[in-house]
Amino acid sequence: MLRDAASPIRVRQAVVRVYASELDVLVDEMHRHRNVETGGDLFGLWSHGDVPTVFLASRPGEAAVRQRLSFQQDVQSHRATEQAVWQTFGVQCIGMWHSHHSIGLEVLSRGDLGRTMRYARRSNRSRFVDLLGFHRDHWHVRPFVYRDAGLGRTRATRLEVLPGISPLRAALDGSIASLKGPPVGPPLRLTVLPSEPQSPLLAPKEGKGDIDPASLKPLSGRGRGPWRAVHAVEQVIASVVPESLREQLQLDVVDDSTLALRLTKGQGRTLIAMFSFDGTLTLGAWQVVGASPVIGRPQPDDVSSSLQQAIAALESP
Numbered sequence: 001m002l003r004d005a006a007s008p009i010r011v012r013q014a015v016v017r018v019y020a021s022e023l024d025v026l027v028d029e030m031h032r033h034r035n036v037e038t039g040g041d042l043f044g045l046w047s048h049g050d051v052p053t054v055f056l057a058s059r060p061g062e063a064a065v066r067q068r069l070s071f072q073q074d075v076q077s078h079r080a081t082e083q084a085v086w087q088t089f090g091v092q093c094i095g096m097w098h099s100h101h102s103i104g105l106e107v108l109s110r111g112d113l114g115r116t117m118r119y120a121r122r123s124n125r126s127r128f129v130d131l132l133g134f135h136r137d138h139w140h141v142r143p144f145v146y147r148d149a150g151l152g153r154t155r156a157t158r159l160e161v162l163p164g165i166s167p168l169r170a171a172l173d174g175s176i177a178s179l180k181g182p183p184v185g186p187p188l189r190l191t192v193l194p195s196e197p198q199s200p201l202l203a204p205k206e207g208k209g210d211i212d213p214a215s216l217k218p219l220s221g222r223g224r225g226p227w228r229a230v231h232a233v234e235q236v237i238a239s240v241v242p243e244s245l246r247e248q249l250q251l252d253v254v255d256d257s258t259l260a261l262r263l264t265k266g267q268g269r270t271l272i273a274m275f276s277f278d279g280t281l282t283l284g285a286w287q288v289v290g291a292s293p294v295i296g297r298p299q300p301d302d303v304s305s306s307l308q309q310a311i312a313a314l315e316s317p
Helices: 020-032 075-089 110-123 167-171 227-240 243-248 303-315
Strands: 002-004 014-019 039-046 052-057 065-067 070-072 092-099 129-136 138-148 153-155 157-162 190-192 249-255 258-265 269-277 281-290
Touching: 014 020, 014 129, 014 138, 020 039, 020 052, 020 092, 020 129, 020 138, 020 157, 020 190, 039 075, 052 092, 052 129, 052 167, 075 092, 075 167, 110 129, 110 138, 138 157, 227 249, 227 258, 227 269, 227 281, 227 303, 243 249, 243 258, 258 303, 269 303, 281 303
Parallel strands: 002 249, 014 052, 014 157, 092 129, 138 190
Antiparallel strands: 039 052, 039 092, 065 070, 129 138, 138 153, 249 258, 258 269, 269 281
16 A cells, blocks of 8 residues: 655645535435446536535436446536536536445546546646445445546545535536436435545556556656655556565655655565655665565666565565
């Protein structure tokens, strides 16, 4: 799991604000299609502090494709709805929502993050919100705010529910089919949950749409703070670290240009590797601690080979 070290950098938890009426739309739509993925768009505004507020959540267009492990929005419906709400209310699409129904995947998949990355790069939008719904006894929704959507990395995020009906939904006249409201009557049970940071490299696979993180190139001029360094390290991890070991991998942010990789093998041995990034990635030092400790002599100008040597030392008896 990618996480931010508690010291010296503290990362503020992101917040998504959404009206209760819009969550009712999500739950109603998911319940109608409880055995396949479904979804829609999120329309709203961003604050000066980068806090998004969702005023409207749409349903899928008529040409949307719902399948057990994937959802594709109706592009024409998306464009028409965004144009209508922009002209009427002055709000834009700030993200999307979709469901993982009961497949057991309660976080964004590698394919979900790849979809957002492609959209952000194509439309030149670095800010994006995802709401993910899933069923576990009843419906749950988990929010994700991206640190930089073009790099596919989300922040720890919580959901703040604004009571009542969105003022924009109250002003709708029913002419926009994709913005059909929730049914009359008591809403279905819903639990909102926070999320932890995610990155494309360490996200779980879902199937269709999954991306190869090693093929993703950094965007010049994009990303802030340590996230350029994170991207560079993840490129190396994707090409060197076997996928079977990645569940035990942890990447800690030390400062804006330094990261610590920890990889545990079994119960007794852990690899610790220190990376620096100043436009070029270097592996400054590594050691295996625990039983049969090893101190490595990395080659600063060959990060991949040095990390391969470190992993070989970790896996040797």
